[in-house]
Amino acid sequence: MTETMYMDAKMQQFEEDTERIIKFLGEKSYFKARDLILKYNEVDIGEILEEVLDELEVEKTIILFRMLPKDVSVEVFSYLPSDDQLAIVRGITDREISYIIEELDFDDKIDFLEELPANIVDKILEKTPKEERKLINTFLNYPDTCAGSLMTPDYISLQETMTVSEAMAHIKREGMDSETVYTCYVKRGGRKLEGIVSLRSLVVANDNVRISELMNTDYVYVNVYDDQEEVAESFKKYGFLAIPVVDKEHRLVGIITVDDILDVIEEETTEDIERMAGVMDGSDTEYLDMGVFRHVRNRLPWLIFLTISLMITGTIIGKFEAVLSQVIVLVSYLPLLMGTGGNTGSQAATLIIRGMAVDDIGLKDALKVFWKELRISVILGIILSALNLAKVVFVDGQSIMIGMTVAISMIIIVIFAKLLGGLLPMAAKKIGIDPALMATPMISSLTDMVSAVTFLLIASVLLGIAL
Amino acid sequence: MTETMYMDAKMQQFEEDTERIIKFLGEKSYFKARDLILKYNEVDIGEILEEVLDELEVEKTIILFRMLPKDVSVEVFSYLPSDDQLAIVRGITDREISYIIEELDFDDKIDFLEELPANIVDKILEKTPKEERKLINTFLNYPDTCAGSLMTPDYISLQETMTVSEAMAHIKREGMDSETVYTCYVKRGGRKLEGIVSLRSLVVANDNVRISELMNTDYVYVNVYDDQEEVAESFKKYGFLAIPVVDKEHRLVGIITVDDILDVIEEETTEDIERMAGVMDGSDTEYLDMGVFRHVRNRLPWLIFLTISLMITGTIIGKFEAVLSQVIVLVSYLPLLMGTGGNTGSQAATLIIRGMAVDDIGLKDALKVFWKELRISVILGIILSALNLAKVVFVDGQSIMIGMTVAISMIIIVIFAKLLGGLLPMAAKKIGIDPALMATPMISSLTDMVSAVTFLLIASVLLGIAL
Numbered sequence: 056m057t058e059t060m061y062m063d064a065k066m067q068q069f070e071e072d073t074e075r076i077i078k079f080l081g082e083k084s085y086f087k088a089r090d091l092i093l094k095y096n097e098v099d100i101g102e103i104l105e106e107v108l109d110e111l112e113v114e115k116t117i118i119l120f121r122m123l124p125k126d127v128s129v130e131v132f133s134y135l136p137s138d139d140q141l142a143i144v145r146g147i148t149d150r151e152i153s154y155i156i157e158e159l160d161f162d163d164k165i166d167f168l169e170e171l172p173a174n175i176v177d178k179i180l181e182k183t184p185k186e187e188r189k190l191i192n193t194f195l196n197y198p199d200t201c202a203g204s205l206m207t208p209d210y211i212s213l214q215e216t217m218t219v220s221e222a223m224a225h226i227k228r229e230g231m232d233s234e235t236v237y238t239c240y241v242k243r244g245g246r247k248l249e250g251i252v253s254l255r256s257l258v259v260a261n262d263n264v265r266i267s268e269l270m271n272t273d274y275v276y277v278n279v280y281d282d283q284e285e286v287a288e289s290f291k292k293y294g295f296l297a298i299p300v301v302d303k304e305h306r307l308v309g310i311i312t313v314d315d316i317l318d319v320i321e322e323e324t325t326e327d328i329e330r331m332a333g334v335m336d337g338s339d340t341e342y343l344d345m346g347v348f349r350h351v352r353n354r355l356p357w358l359i360f361l362t363i364s365l366m367i368t369g370t371i372i373g374k375f376e377a378v379l380s381q382v383i384v385l386v387s388y389l390p391l392l393m394g395t396g397g398n399t400g401s402q403a404a405t406l407i408i409r410g411m412a413v414d415d416i417g418l419k420d421a422l423k424v425f426w427k428e429l430r431i432s433v434i435l436g437i438i439l440s441a442l443n444l445a446k447v448v449f450v451d452g453q454s455i456m457i458g459m460t461v462a463i464s465m466i467i468i469v470i471f472a473k474l475l476g477g478l479l480p481m482a483a484k485k486i487g488i489d490p491a492l493m494a495t496p497m498i499s500s501l502t503d504m505v506s507a508v509t510f511l512l513i514a515s516v517l518l519g520i521a522l
Numbered sequence: 523m524t525e526t527m528y529m530d531a532k533m534q535q536f537e538e539d540t541e542r543i544i545k546f547l548g549e550k551s552y553f554k555a556r557d558l559i560l561k562y563n564e565v566d567i568g569e570i571l572e573e574v575l576d577e578l579e580v581e582k583t584i585i586l587f588r589m590l591p592k593d594v595s596v597e598v599f600s601y602l603p604s605d606d607q608l609a610i611v612r613g614i615t616d617r618e619i620s621y622i623i624e625e626l627d628f629d630d631k632i633d634f635l636e637e638l639p640a641n642i643v644d645k646i647l648e649k650t651p652k653e654e655r656k657l658i659n660t661f662l663n664y665p666d667t668c669a670g671s672l673m674t675p676d677y678i679s680l681q682e683t684m685t686v687s688e689a690m691a692h693i694k695r696e697g698m699d700s701e702t703v704y705t706c707y708v709k710r711g712g713r714k715l716e717g718i719v720s721l722r723s724l725v726v727a728n729d730n731v732r733i734s735e736l737m738n739t740d741y742v743y744v745n746v747y748d749d750q751e752e753v754a755e756s757f758k759k760y761g762f763l764a765i766p767v768v769d770k771e772h773r774l775v776g777i778i779t780v781d782d783i784l785d786v787i788e789e790e791t792t793e794d795i796e797r798m799a800g801v802m803d804g805s806d807t808e809y810l811d812m813g814v815f816r817h818v819r820n821r822l823p824w825l826i827f828l829t830i831s832l833m834i835t836g837t838i839i840g841k842f843e844a845v846l847s848q849v850i851v852l853v854s855y856l857p858l859l860m861g862t863g864g865n866t867g868s869q870a871a872t873l874i875i876r877g878m879a880v881d882d883i884g885l886k887d888a889l890k891v892f893w894k895e896l897r898i899s900v901i902l903g904i905i906l907s908a909l910n911l912a913k914v915v916f917v918d919g920q921s922i923m924i925g926m927t928v929a930i931s932m933i934i935i936v937i938f939a940k941l942l943g944g945l946l947p948m949a950a951k952k953i954g955i956d957p958a959l960m961a962t963p964m965i966s967s968l969t970d971m972v973s974a975v976t977f978l979l980i981a982s983v984l985l986g987i988a989l
Contacts, residue, residue, distance in 0.1 A: 096740065098760050223725065230726040237704050237721070237763075254704070254721060258690065259697040273563065291788065293565050294781030296704075296763060313780055314761030317787070321758065324791050325876055331795075332872035332962065333865060341882040342873050343890055347897045354869050355902065361865050362906060365858040366913060373854035373918075383847045387840035390860060390970060391832040397864075398800060398828050398963055402821050405799035406809050409792055415808040423810055430814045435822065439829060446833060451840075495799065495962050496865055503857055 069095075073103050080107060080115045089122045097127060101134035108139050117146040129155050133163040137170035138344055144175065153182050160234060162207035162315065165194045169204075202286050203279040205319065206300045206309030211239040213252060215267040219260045226254070235312050238297045241270050246306035248299055250274065276301050279308055283319045288414065290316045327412060331405070331494035333357035357496055364500035368507055375511040378520050384453060385514055388461050389507065395439060395465065396472040396506040397499030403428055403476030404498045408490045411480065418485055424477045432473035436466035460517045464510040471509075472502045536562075540570050547574060547582045556589045564594060568601035575606050584613040596622050600630040604637035605811055611642065620649050627701060629674035629782065632661045636671075669753050670746040672786065673767045673776030678706040680719060682734040686727045693721070702779050705764045708737050713773040715766055717741065743768050746775055750786045755881065757783045794879060798872070798961035800824035824963055831967040835974055842978040845987045851920060852981055855928050856974065862906060862932065863939040863973040864966030870895055870943030871965045875957045878947065885952055891944045899940035903933035927984045931977040938976075939969045 072091055079088035092100055100123070107116045120128060120143055132140060132155055144152055156164060156179055168176050168191065176195075180188050190208060197203030211233050213222050222239070230236045236254055243249040250270030260269055276299045277286050289298060290313055300309045322339050329336060336345075336353040372379075372389070379385055407424060410416035416424065440462040447458040476498050480490035515522055539558055546555035559567055567590070574583045587595060587610055599607060599622055611619055623631060623646055635643050635658065643662075647655050657675060664670030678700050680689050689706070697703045703721055710716040717737030727736055743766045744753050756765060757780055767776045789806050796803060803812075803820040839846075839856070846852055874891060877883035883891065907929040914925040943965050947957035982989055 096742075227726050230722055236725060254725070255697055258703060258721070259694050275563075291784045294784070296780070313763070313784075317758050317761070317780075317784075320784070320787060321880055325880065328795060328798075328872060328876050332868050334869050334873060342877040343883060343887060343894070347894060347901070350894070350898045351901050354866075354898070355905065358862070358865060358869075358902065358906060359909070362858070362862060362909060365861040366910075368861075369854040369856075369858050370918075372857065373851065376850055376853075379853055380847065380850045383843055383850075384840065386846055386853050386856075387836040389836075389853075389856070390839065390974065391829070391836050393857060394832040394835075394967070394970060395825070395829060397966070398825060399821075401799050401962065402801050402825075405795060406801060409795050410809040413788055413792065416810060420810060427810070427814060427817070431817045431821070434814070434818050435825065438822065439825060442826070442829060443833075451837075495868065499864070500861070503861060507857065 069099065073106050076103060076119075077107055077110050080111055080119060085118055085122060088119055092119065093123070093127075097130040098134055100127070100131045104131065104135065105139055108142060113142050113146055117143055121147065121151070125154070126158075129158040133159055133167075136341070136344070137167065138340075140167055141171065144171070149178070149182075152179065156183070160207065161194075161209050162205070162234065165191065165204070165207075168195060169199070197279065200283045201279065202277045202281045202283065202300050202311060203308070205283055205286065205311045205315050206279070207234045207312070208309045209234045210297075210307075210310045211236055213239045213241050213266050215241050215243065215249060215265070215270065217266045218262065219257055219264050219266070219269070220262040222252075222257055222266055226257075234310065235297050238295075238310070240299060240307055240310070241266060242307055246308075248276065248301055248305060248307040251299065274299065277311070278303070284323050286311060287316050287319050287323065291320075327408075327491045330489060330491035331408065333361065333494075333496040361496055361500050365503065368500075368504045371504060372507050372511070375515070375522065377522055378511055378515045378518070381520055382457070382514065382518060384451075384457065385460075385511070388447070388457075389510065391443070392461070392464055392468055392510045393503045393506045396468045396502035397495070399432070399435065399469050400472030400476035400498040400502045401495040403431075403473045404480055404494050405476075407477050408480045408494055411484060411490055416481075418481060421478065421481050424481065425474065428473040428477035429470065432470040433466075435473070436469035439469060440465040456517050457514075460510070460514045463517075464506075464513050467509050467513075468502070468506045471505055472498070475501060475505075536566065540573050543570055543586075544574055544577050547578055547586060552585055552589060555586055559586065560590070560594075564597040565601055567594070567598045571598065571602065572606055575609060580609050580613055584610055588614065588618070592621070593625075596625040600626055600634075603808070603811075604634065605807075607634055608638065611638070616645070616649075619646065623650070627674065628661075628676050629672070629701065632658065632671070632674075635662060636666075664746065667750045668746065669744045669748045669750065669767050669778060670775070672750055672753065672778045672782050673746070674701045674779070675776045676701045677764075677774075677777045678703055680706045680708050680733050682708050682710065682716060682732070682737065684733045685729065686724055686731045686733070686736070687729040689719075689724055689733055693724075701777065702764050705762075705777070707766060707774055707777070708733060709774055713775075715743065715768055715772060715774040718766065741766065744778070745770070751790050753778060754783050754786050754790065758787075794875075794958045797956060797958040798875065800828070800961075800963040828963055828967050832970065835967075835971045838971060839974050839978070842982070842989065844989055845978055845982045845985070848987050849924070849981065849985060851918075851924065852927075852978070855914070856977065858910070859928070859931055859935055859977045860970045860973045863935045863969035864962070866899070866902065866936050867939030867943035867965040867969045868962040870898075870940045871947055871961050872943075874944050874947045875961055878951060878957055883948075885948060888945065888948050891948065892941065895940040895944040896937065899937040900933075902940070903936035906936060907932040923984050924981075927977070927981045930984075931973075931980050934976050934980075935969065935973045938972055939965070942968060 076088045076091050092103055095103065104116060104120065107119065123131060159167065180191065183191065209232060211226055211229055213225065226236050239252045239254065241249045241252060250272040251274045252266055252270045256269050275289060275293055277289060279300050279302050286298065295313065297310050297312045299307055300311060302308050334353050335356060407416060443465055444458045444462040447453045447461050448455060479498065480493040483493045484490045543555045543558050559570055562570065571583055571587065590598060626634065647658065650658065676699060678693055678696055680692065693703050706719045706721065708716045708719060717739040718741045719733060719737045723736050742756060742760055744756060746767050746769050753765065762780065764777050764779045766774055767778060769775050801820050802823060874883060910932055911925045911929040914920045914928050915922060946965065947960040950960045951957045
């Protein structure tokens with residue numbers, strides 16, 4: 056389609072320009088690089104600088120960064136990943152750092168400070184006015200993944216006694232410094248949150264209507280220590296642009312806007328997906344930016360656990376030496392049965408884990424899941440059994456008894472694996488373990504054991520071999 | 523923490539009330555049920571009705587739905603999943619349907635009509651004014667996952683010659699029918715998109731400033747046939763509240779708002795995660811709402827593919843009968859090596875697939891991925907080998923040669939699996955296949971084969987057994 060081709064053309068242009076900027080910097084043609092980069096908006100400039108930092112020495116990036124107009128450079132800075140922010144901060148003067156800190160939006164400032172080494176943070180805070188320093192310290196102390204760490208104190212406050220035209224005049228004065236003007240907050244008696252008013256309702260109302268008549272007192276809010284995943288759920292459910300954050304006295308301490316939630320959703324999903332593959336990493340460092348030893352540390356714990364589980368399976372198989380040595384051909388069907396157990400179990404586990412993550416499936420649905428997976432697994436088990444029976448007997452030319460051993464084991468293993476995959480994540484959630492840990496690696500190591508035992512037991516019975 | 527307990531208390535109250543509403547309806551105490559449900563907002567009422575539909579006959583739900591105030595019922599309707607919408611539509615009169623259709627926001631209307639059987643759509647469209655019918659038909663014809671299917675034509679248009687106060691008056695008149703008032707669109711000469719103006723810039727500007735001075739002409743837009751995944755990327759990258767959609771003549775055909783994007787992100791992520799587990803489902807039907815045969819159809823293709831791959835692995839193992847029958851104990855280490863290959867490969871594949879999905883990793887990074895996975899796998903391989911060597915020799919009491927067979931195979935398999943897991947998803951993307959398909963099932967079926975061959979070959983060499 057032409058449209059998609061056009062989109063690609065834009066992206067190609069962007070990539071070519073990035074290459075040219077890197078080339079210019081390599082040749083020290085800084086002005087050419089600056090003129091070219093300024094064709095783009097701040098988000099794109101941030102992406103280009105990321106590329107430049109990957110390719111060239113940090114000094115060159117800093118020269119280019121310093122040549123940007125001041126307002127542009129602050130915004131670009133706010134879009135950079137924290138390791139790149141740190142690289143730049145290390146190369147610019149204290150005065151430049153102070154300027155950036157001062158100009159950053161409050162929530163970007165907190166995000167930035169959170170990632171900095173403590174000594175740099177202290178140096179920065181020294182130069183901050185006392186009131187703001189106190190506020191920054193409060194915000195820095197919220198745990199990393201709670202509502203408090205996402206919020207900003209820059210919102211518009213209105214009084215219930217204001218008229219619409221007074222409120223609009225207030226917004227006109229304060230609007231540029233606020234994170235959003237599209238939802239305004241009405242507080243009473245100190246800082247207790249009374250209600251919220253959308254700018255839309257202000258704009259369509261008549262000038263002399265009072266805020267008290269327009270405000271919504273039945274609003275949804277979150278608590279400052281609520282987990283960011285719950286906050287994201289509220290945004291998804293209600294389609295908000297912003298949500299108020301209150302403390303336990305119901306005082307308004309900040310607001311969270313939807314743009315920050317998109318990042319949270321991405322982060323939380325990545326964490327889930329990685330856990331589902333047995334990678335444990337709490338940080339949001341990108342794959343390429345993470346050191347080799349950190350990668351090893353993230354992957355090793357599960358691998359050790361899985362190795363031990365596989366060793367046990369091996370030992371169990373060893374106990375059936377009598378069966379295996381008499382009918383050595385059984386060995387060649389072992390991977391088939393173990394693999395199918397893992398594959399069928401993983402499918403069920405993944406669907407259930409994801410279903411619970413997006414709140415489609417709750418603990419109360421355990422019986423429904425059981426019944427559904429039971430029926431699915433019987434059908435799948437019969438199909439796969441028939442396929443394997445045919446293959447064992449007609450293609451491999453083995454006896455009917457060996458064919459039946461494979462086929463009967465297959466049905467049992469598929470049913471077991473689907474039920475385990477369906478119910479284990481729910482059981483984990485019930486006892487407070489993250490269901491994402493009950494995905495492929497866990498399920499397949501459990502089904503491996505059961506598959507091996509099932510197959511070899513049935514073989515010894517059907518083929519009449521004493522264990 | 524008290525805060526979280528409070529959140530849970532709210533949720534518990536909600537669940538108790540849902541139970542009570544179901545009980546009231548069961549006893550035909552409809553008025554009690556209605557009074558209780560009206561304590562909640564429309565989104566929550568929607569959730570309660572979903573529960574009611576799961577538990578009781580559809581007729582009871584319809585009676586309750588009809589007892590809601592008309593404006594509430596339309597909004598609640600828009601939040602229901604499409605199968606529940608259909609259930610309700612089948613039980614209410616044509617007049618009630620017409621009312622709902624008329625009152626729904628345009629994009630909700632399209633979403634609803636898209637899911638209805640064609641004969642019901644025709645019946646509904648008969649009663650719609652001709653102009654709107656034409657528009658609806660255009661929107662219904664956009665492919666399901668493109669920008670066109672997400673957009674709404676209800677946006678605020680301004681003229682560049684307007685002053686701020688004229689623009690605000692215009693927004694006051696039109697604001698209630700528009701999907702958003704927070705971004706307004708300036709068109710010129712027919713319907714060509716000229717620029718965008720945020721309501722914030724209007725509110726903070728002086729009354730007699732012209733729109734032409736405020737509007738941003740360097741805005742980001744999407745094309746009507748762009749894939750919804752690309753649209754979501756733009757929202758994530760730039761943090762927009764809304765994005766304009768243009769056709770190939772650059773005419774503004776609609777806008778997409780951020781609340782609809784949250785659903786898209788969830789949908790796309792679910793599809794990715796399911797594919798990564800070998801479940802192929804194009805629909806967004808929830809797990810519990812999907813029939814058993816549909817589940818079977820979604821899972822069977824990959825299982826058949828994987829079974830065939832496992833059969834081949836089995837046949838390969840069969841070729842090593844000579845080795846296995848002489849040293850039967852090797853059989854008990856086969857699952858260990860095959861399993862570890864699958865587990866280590868899956869970790870790498872998952873990280874790369876997710877990294878590409880969130881644009882942290884591009885095809886140009888293939889060499890970096892190769893180098894990183896190579897170092898990681900050497901370290902992990904050595905650790906796992908040492909662990910296994912010790913276990914085979916000291917715990918199992920096997921000979922050093924068998925220990926070395928396991929250990930050397932382990933290193934080779936881990937390196938191979940990590941490199942395959944890292945690079946196969948990238949290769950898939952390069953040739954236009956969804957990288958998500960190169961996750962655990964695919965990787966582990968490939969590593970299974972290679973693991974078996976590696977182990978048995980090394981065994982035959984080290985133990986001096988002719989094949």
